[in-house]
Structure formats: structure tokens, C-alpha cells
Amino acid sequence: MAHLLPDTQSYELMIIFLxxxxxxxxxxxxxELKSFIEESGGKITAEDVWGVRDLAYKIKKQDRGFYYVLNFNFDDRAKINELNKTLLLDNSVLRHLIIKTPSDYVFKTLKEYEMEAKEIEKLEKDVKKEEKKAxxxxxxxxxxxxxxxxxxxxTAEEKPEQPEKKTEAETQVQEEAPAAEEQSKKKPKKELDELDEKLKKIMDNPDITI
Structure with a gap:
């Protein structure tokens, strides 16, 4: 972007023609408009023809207008007032607006604005899609x-109760109990057999006195 002189100001003009x-x-x-600016010492830096578009509301009984945007530099502030007055008196102009633009202002065409709007719309749709998915x-x-x-x-309600699993020590005790009982049964029998054997020997030996 070209540097402006200290007394030079950049402007943007939007006009809506019938x-x-x-x-x-x-x-x-x-x-005629561009000639006036250049002949008054101004410099045109950018322009964009938007063409016929619908108005947000009716102006002078019109619901459509022809849009035109112009950017330019001026170092004579009095010429801006003259330009403004000329446009106010022009019956072919429905509306116009002149604004000062900052030194870092970047001019954008209607096509660029529309592309940005589409990108924003797409981004918003993607965000909503991701939110819906989440x-x-x-x-x-x-x-x-x-x-x-x-x-x-x-599953817990349908599962049958499992018998309590015994520990290895409990199993061993249960296994040892019958064995001990069997041993206790065998021991008296053995003792009785020994006693019978002794009695038999005594009975068979006449020398033994009872």
C-alpha cells in the first residue's frame, strides 16, 4: 500500500444509483464522478461495481438500486464537502456515503466479501456438524x-448360586477325619485279635497258671 502524504486522507465512497x-x-x-476527483487533485486507488441489488428497505419508493464503490485519496478537505453536496443534489443518486479509511485499510471487492461470507458459513456448518456428532x-x-x-x-439374577468352595485345609481335614475314624475302628480289632492270641496260647499251654 502506498504511503500517504501528511495532509492526505483516504476515503471510501459508496453510491446507490437508480x-x-x-x-x-x-x-x-x-x-463524471471520477473526473471530478482527479481534476480536484485526488487519486483513485480502487473501485468495484456491485451492480443491481435489492435494498434493505424502500428508498424513494425504490426497492432495488445499482451499487458502486470507490476508494480515493484527497488532500483538499473542502473538495470532499463539495463532492458530498453534488451527490446530495443529484436525483439519480438514491443514497451515498463517504467515510474516512485508516492507513492500514484493505480494500475488498464484493466478490471477496462473498467468498469470505461463504467460508464463514461453511465453517459454522462444520462446527455445528462436529457438535452434533459429539x-x-x-x-x-x-x-x-x-x-x-x-x-x-x-446375568447376576439368572446365575445359580455356586456351592461354597472349600479351602485346601478344610478338604484335608475332611479327608483325614474318615481315615482317623477307620484307624480308630481297626485299633480295637487288632487289640482284640492280640488278646485272643494270648488266650489261645494260655489255653494250649497247661503249665501256665491263670
Whole structure:
């Protein structure tokens, strides 16, 4: 961007012409406007023809207008007032607006604005899509968790009670108990057999005195 002189100010002008003037008449008006600026010592830096567009509300019973945007530099402030007065008196102009622009102002065409708007719209749609997806995933996870809890509860209710598992020590005690009982039964029998054997020997030996 070119550096401005200390007393030079940059401006942006938007004009809405009567759209039914026709292209040739509107082109003539634009040429006259640019000539006035250049002949008054100004410098045109950018322009963009927006063409016929719908108005936000009716102006002078018109619902459509021809839009034109012009950027320029001026070092004579009095000429800005003169330009403003000329446009106010022009019956072919529905509305106009002259604003000062900062030194770092970047001029954008209508096409660039529309592209930016589409990018923003696309970004907003993508964000909403991601939010919807995240919400659906959260809902699905919640449903899955509830389903898993119900399944676990149902399984627990249907599962038969398992007999209490005995420890190895308890099993060993139970196994040793019958063995000990058997041994206790065998011991008296053995003792009785020994006693019978002794009695038999005594009975068979006449020398033994009872």
C-alpha cells in the first residue's frame, strides 16, 4: 500500500444509483464522478461495481438500486464537502456515503466479501456438524453404558448360586477325619485279635497258671 502524504486522507465512497437509469447512463455518472476527483487533485486507488441489488428497505419508493464503490485519496478537505453536496443534489443518486479509511485499510471487492461470507458459513456448518456428532456419540455412549448395566444385572439374577468352595485345609481335614475314624475302628480289632492270641496260647499251654 502506498504511503500517504501528511495532509492526505483516504476515503471510501459508496453510491446507490437508480437502477432503471440503464447501464450507459450509470457509466456516464461514474465517469463524471471520477473526473471530478482527479481534476480536484485526488487519486483513485480502487473501485468495484456491485451492480443491481435489492435494498434493505424502500428508498424513494425504490426497492432495488445499482451499487458502486470507490476508494480515493484527497488532500483538499473542502473538495470532499463539495463532492458530498453534488451527490446530495443529484436525483439519480438514491443514497451515498463517504467515510474516512485508516492507513492500514484493505480494500475488498464484493466478490471477496462473498467468498469470505461463504467460508464463514461453511465453517459454522462444520462446527455445528462436529457438535452434533459429539452429542450423538455422547448419547450413544450413555445408552451403551445403561444397556451394559442392565445386562450385568440380569446375568447376576439368572446365575445359580455356586456351592461354597472349600479351602485346601478344610478338604484335608475332611479327608483325614474318615481315615482317623477307620484307624480308630481297626485299633480295637487288632487289640482284640492280640488278646485272643494270648488266650489261645494260655489255653494250649497247661503249665501256665491263670
Amino acid at each position: 437502477y432503471d437509469l440503464g447501464e450507459s447512463e450509470i457509466s456516464k455518472k461514474i465517469s 452429542k450423538e456419540e455422547k448419547t450413544a455412549a450413555k445408552k451403551s453404558s445403561v444397556k451394559a448395566k442392565h445386562a450385568a444385572k440380569k
